[in-house]
């Protein structure tokens with residue numbers, strides 16, 4: 001049984017089990033390939049309106065160019081992660097009946113998918129907040145918020161679509177920031193060379209060279225680290241919530257104890273086998289070359 005770090009005897013809320021927040025494309029009706037729209041860009045080779053299936057989607061909901069997405073200009077597809085919303089909506093909320101079998105349900109199914117993805121992403125972060133804090137009250141609050149979100153997702157379609165997601169988001173954000181401050185403070189105490197580097201929430205750090213830096217405890221929430229050279233840097237205790245890591249170079253970086261890093265952020269970056277990752281994340285397939 002998984003337990004609360006602040007209270008080892010407390011059972012982990014099922015909603016905060018990250019295993020259920022991993023995509024299971026085999027049990028999804030390709031909702032990410034239909035619900036969202038995208039524009040022709042460096043990430044997508046064509047325009048696609050929201051609610052319409054991608055032209056590369058096969059009748060069995062698989063992708064006909066799955067093995068060559070990047071060379072074919074669909075890098076965005078390799079970055080996306082639904083946090084397990086696809087199978088939750090396809091199998092849980094819609095009982096395994098696809099939008100092809102029931103076209104009348106399409107709009108609600110896609111709306112539910114967008115809402116559940118947001119909620120599951122919050123659960124992903126809350127699971128980490130609960131694990132990283134040493135404050136039992138904060139850990140309890142993270143658990144309660146997780147349970148609330150879990151009930152909302154499992155409470156049926158009408159309840160889900162009526163949910164005030166923004167209000168929940170504000171509560172989650174407050175808890176995440178509280179844990180961030182606690183974690184970062186512990187690393188500030190140990191020192192770090194980020195204080196003079198102009199780093200901070202939302203900082204414009206596009207293309208900067210931070211190679212080999214000790215960025216322990218830095219607050220990089222929402223920072224623009226696009227194409228930054230972050231190789232061999234230490235991100236222990238660094239808050240990376242929503243940081244834009246597109247094309248950031250992470251080869252040899254130590255991200256194992258970073259805070260709020262997600263799989264889509266890693267998928268958008270480049271790295272190497274020497275990059276140290278948090279336990280719940282995996283090395284993107286395109287990383288093996290650096």
Ligand code: SF4
Pocket residue numbers: 032033054055056057058062063064065066074077
């Ligand atoms: S290219 Fe493939 S993975 Fe990307 S949206 Fe189209 S069908 Fe889905």
